[in-house]
Amino acid sequence: MEPRPDAPAPDRARPARRGGWTALRPLVLRLHFYAGVFVAPFILVAALSGLLYVWTPQLEQAVHAEQLHVEPGGEPLPLHEQVRVARAELPGAEPDAVRPATGERDSTRVLFDLPGSAESHRMTVFVDPYRGEVLGVMETYGTSGALPVRTWVDTLHRNLHLGDAGRLYSELAASWLWAVALGGSALWASAALRRRRAGGPGAARRLLVPGAGTSPGRSRSVSVHGATGLWLLVGLLFLSATGMTWSQYAGDNIADLRERLAWTTPAVSVETPNATPGVDAGIDTVLASAREAGLDGLVEVSFPGDPAAPYTVTQVDRSWPTSVDAAAVAADTGEVVDVVRFSDYPLMAKLSRWGIDAHMGVLFGVPNQVVLTAVAAGLVGVVVWGYRMWWQRRPTRSRALGAGRPYPRGSFRDLAWPWRAGVVAVLAAVGWAVPLLGVSLAAFLAVDALLGWRERRRDRSGPAGPSPAADAEAARAEDEHGRAPASA
Structure with missing residues (x-):
């Protein structure tokens, strides 16, 4: 009796289900591939617009x-x-x-x-x-x-001048950046560890030096992509985390978490007991009192919101990490009635303040801008090399416009049940905390399932030419250096 057309061949039987990084690696590889292909354009736009924004302080100083x-x-x-x-x-x-x-x-x-x-x-x-x-x-x-020139670039970076709908692009980029960076670094480091265990020469050098020990072609693209991404990892995680604090959905979750854990930024009291409404000591007296209280440098003096409320004076120079003190000054007497020092902030409020200022490139001035420029430029290069790797992975060399072959399906089914449950739990938790990542990941999975169903139908009908299964076998044949087999 002949086997059913859709029955798996004996030499392609699915391996026993397993756990550990060896089993997770194909799943991470497939997720990294799809996230890189579909989310990288958003990350690229965010990196380029952010690179432009970094130097707008100098630009507005010249223009205005x-x-x-x-x-x-x-x-x-x-x-x-x-x-x-x-x-x-x-x-x-x-x-x-x-x-x-x-x-x-x-x-x-x-x-x-x-x-x-x-x-x-x-x-x-x-x-x-x-x-x-x-x-x-x-x-x-x-x-x-x-000023207008910097505001225009800031809006471009934040929402592409498309309003609230445009903010989804930047949140999508920030939400996926940490996942793509961590997954790619884990894949690259694990490949280096395997080479070291196999006795390959210069494993550490190849891990850290882009293009080291490789020949021209896809192998070199993989090396440059992986090593550069590893060097940028800390910076990319920082940009992702601080970028999400400004986002619509993940940002709301972060704000709720900070409030529950008492990590919010303290503010001066705007109530002045026994104030005399209508009596004003004058803004010059208010500023002098604030200066005596230690609020030096660039400050903003805010007028009272009602006759009995105090003036508030706040340090607004973000180039130095401790210049964010604030004071309330009684309007009638000009006396300081409340002061909030940055030194009294909760630790997480301090870290949040420093993180936001560093993300904007204003903390410590030019050195901060130089670091952000290097990270943003490196990220642009990593994205470009990633797409080059995809193009070099196309099934047939003669197809200059052919799309790169995705990594084979089935890695999730290969996991042991406890590992499957763990993966689902982690993805569910991340999807809840970072909603746009969760929604986009669910969309990826739905489209991938649809494509898999279509390919299975095509296999049963006996398509001409190489089958998806053959492509999958060719994909599995690629070694850790990124070289495609001779038949590809």
């Missing part, structure tokens, strides 16, 4: 030099006089805050929260502190006080 800098000329005018000049420029508008000039060549910023302004956007009047002249009026954004 006339508004940001002045020629010194005697004693600066009192701060309340500078505010009066700014108010005259926008009749009927009340100032929301002031950023006094700190250096002798800096201008003063008077910020107005106008009706209809987008969230965190304020209209800013730039005033010459010596001559009392208006240097310009521009919209600024966020704590960094980003």
